[in-house]
Structure formats: C-alpha cells, structure tokens
Amino acid sequence: MFEEFRRKEREGWGSKAGQYADHTALITTQAIPTLLAAARVRAGSEVLDICTGPGYAAGAAQAICAHATGVDFAPEMVHTARANFPGCTFVEGDALQLDFEDARFDAAICPFGIFHVTEPSQAISEAHRVLRPGGRYAFSQWCAPAESDFFRITMGAIAKHADMSVADPAPNAFAMSDREACRALMDAMGFRDVEVREVPSVYHAPEGDFFDNIMHLTVRGAMIIELQTDEVVQRIRDEMNSAAREYETEDGIIVPVPSFVVSGRKAASADDA
Numbered sequence: 526m527f528e529e530f531r532r533k534e535r536e537g538w539g540s541k542a543g544q545y546a547d548h549t550a551l552i553t554t555q556a557i558p559t560l561l562a563a564a565r566v567r568a569g570s571e572v573l574d575i576c577t578g579p580g581y582a583a584g585a586a587q588a589i590c591a592h593a594t595g596v597d598f599a600p601e602m603v604h605t606a607r608a609n610f611p612g613c614t615f616v617e618g619d620a621l622q623l624d625f626e627d628a629r630f631d632a633a634i635c636p637f638g639i640f641h642v643t644e645p646s647q648a649i650s651e652a653h654r655v656l657r658p659g660g661r662y663a664f665s666q667w668c669a670p671a672e673s674d675f676f677r678i679t680m681g682a683i684a685k686h687a688d689m690s691v692a693d694p695a696p697n698a699f700a701m702s703d704r705e706a707c708r709a710l711m712d713a714m715g716f717r718d719v720e721v722r723e724v725p726s727v728y729h730a731p732e733g734d735f736f737d738n739i740m741h742l743t744v745r746g747a748m749i750i751e752l753q754t755d756e757v758v759q760r761i762r763d764e765m766n767s768a769a770r771e772y773e774t775e776d777g778i779i780v781p782v783p784s785f786v787v788s789g790r791k792a793a794s795a796d797d798a
Contacts (some may be wrong), residue, residue: 527643528771530695534641537744539601545579547731548742552675552782553578553600553637555726557585563663563722564632564789566591573630573655575648576618576638580606583613586634594630594736596623620648630656639783643696656791662716663788666722669702674772675728675782679739682764684748691752698745707787716789717797723785730778735769736762737762740797 539710541549561584566572568590576582577595579602586593587610596609596618597603606615618624620635620642633652642648652662667728670676704721717754730738740747750758772780 527694527696527797529693530692531643533693533748534640534744535598541741541744542564542599542601543604544741545602545605548738550579550581550585551731551742552726552728553665554581556636556724556784556786557582559722559724559786560634560636560663561586561589563720566632571629571632571663573623573625573633573652575623575635575652576641577606577615578602578636580590580610580613580615582634582636582739583615584610586629587613591632592726596620619797621651623651623655623656627654628654630658631657633658633660635662637665637667639664639666640702645701646710646714649710649716649758653715653791658791659793660791662791665786666701666707666783667699668734668783668785669699672702673782675780678765678768678780679712679746682761683746685748685758685762686757686764687753688757689749692749696743702783704787711787711789715791717792719787719789721785721787724783726782726784728779728780728782729776730769732777733757734762734766735778736765739765 566586570591572586572591572593574593574595577583577597580595583593583595593613595606595613595615598619600617603617620638621644633656639645656662670680708719726780750761769778772778
C-alpha cells in the first residue's frame with residue numbers, strides 16, 4: 526500500500542541528503558536530547574537509530590559513548606551519515622522490516638520517522654522486536670497544524686490552493702500527532718511505562734524566500750507542490766510568504782514547530798508484561 530508514495534519519499538529524501546544540514550536539520554535536531562533521554566541512552570548502550578537520515582541522532586548517542594547503528598531507506602542518506610559520523614555504523618534498511626535479529630539493542634530511537642512511514646504500527650512492532658528485554662524505544666513526532674504555526678502556514682497553504690487529485694495516495698502524516706493514540710498503540714505493541722514529553726521547537730528560517738526554504742526542507746509537501754501548475758505554485762508561494770511575515774523578528778523569521786517524544790519500555794520478563 527502507498528508504494529508509489531514510498532518510492533518518491535525515498536527518492537526525495539535521497540535528493541536532499543546534501544542540503545539537509547542547512548534546512549531540515551534546523552528543526553529535527555532540536556528533539557534529539559529528549560529522544561536520547563527518553564530512551565535512557567547512556568555510555569555503553571547499544572543503540573539503533575531508525576530513519577537516521579544524515580545520522581545526527583546516532584552521532585549524538587556516540588558523543589555520550591554509546592555504540593550507535595543507524596538505518597535509513599535512502600542510500601544517499603546512509604552515505605552522508607557515514608561521512609558525518611565515521612565512528613557509527615550505518616546501513617540501508619526499511620523501518621517496517623528491520624534486518625536485525627531479535628533482542629539486539631538496549632535502546633532504539635526514531636527521529637521523526639513515524640511521521641513518514643506508511644504503517645506506524647509495524648514500525649513500532651519492529652522496534653519492539655529488536656530490543657532486549659527491559660530496553661526502551663522513543664520516537665519523535667510533529668504536532669498537528671492545530672497546534673503548530675509552522676504546519677498551519679505550510680500545509681495550510683497547500684491544502685487551500687493545491688489540486689490534491691494529482692498527488693499520489695498517501696497516509697495521513699498527522700495520524701500519530703494524537704498523543705493518546707500514540708499511547709494506545711505503544712501499549713498494543715507491548716510497551717510499558719509509556720511517557721510523552723513535549724519539545725517546544727522552532728523553525729528559524731535561513732535568509733531568503735520563505736517558500737523556497739520550505740521546498741528545500743520538506744519532501745511530502747514539495748512532492749505535492751511540484752505537481753501543480755505554475756499559477757497554483759505562485760498562489761501557494763504568496764500564501765506562505767505572506768503568513769510567514771507575522772513571525773519576522775530582528776533575527777529573521779522564527780516560527781513555532783512544536784513536537785513531542787513518545788517512549789516506552791519492553792517488558793523485562795513474562796511476569797513484567
């Protein structure tokens with residue numbers, strides 16, 4: 526299901542590997558300290574970074590003397606991660622079918638990957654499988670547009686002007702932005718002591734046209750916009766740029782883009798389940 530969407534997401538993120546540091550990383554990296562804390566990552570931990578991208582979370586784990594392995598479905602991202610953090614191990618792979626044995630890791634993290642996978646329950650189940658008894662899993666997820674000025678501006682402009690009939694079928698990106706739904710799914714997948722931690726992140730836009738920066742930052746939104754007519758693209762551009770002016774400061778455009786981290790513990794024994 527959603528195979529064409531998955532293919533284009535993989536290609537899209539692959540094409541952005543070289544520019545990720547200048548755009549997407551400006552917001553995604555803000556949740557990494559909370560992710561590592563929620564997963565109880567510490568010196569000596571064997572950590573799996575799922576949907577690692579250019580490897581920032583794995584690199585942060587390595588910086589506190591954990592042993593980090595990162596996996597991503599885009600080969601270009603894996604190549605970039607290896608260059609960024611040569612002390613970590615990075616491999617190509619699918620979050621929905623991890624190529625690791627059962628009970629391999631002390632901790633698993635997924636930095637905003639649940640936002641993109643087509644089957645969140647399968648991704649969470651796979652994370653549970655590769656954890657050792659008592660191990661912890663944590664994933665970060667964006668808040669929905671109703672809570673996020675950033676997504677209200679960006680996805681709102683797309684929803685208002687774009688012809689969605691030309692876009693490939695795709696899962697609801699914000700289906701897992703319901704904290705209680707996350708808790709319920711984690712429990713259903715076998716996790717205990719589920720916690721939710723808020724991350725008050727912001728997007729400090731680089732200099733230049735706000736719309737152009739968003740096109741560098743996102744894949745899902747860019748895929749939709751690139752299929753529109755020139756007239757529609759201009760309307761989306763004007764809408765985003767106009768809305769972003771409300772967030773101009775002396776230091777540039779700063780837009781709230783809150784997220785949260787969900788974490789849980791794999792049962793240590795049958796009696797603990």
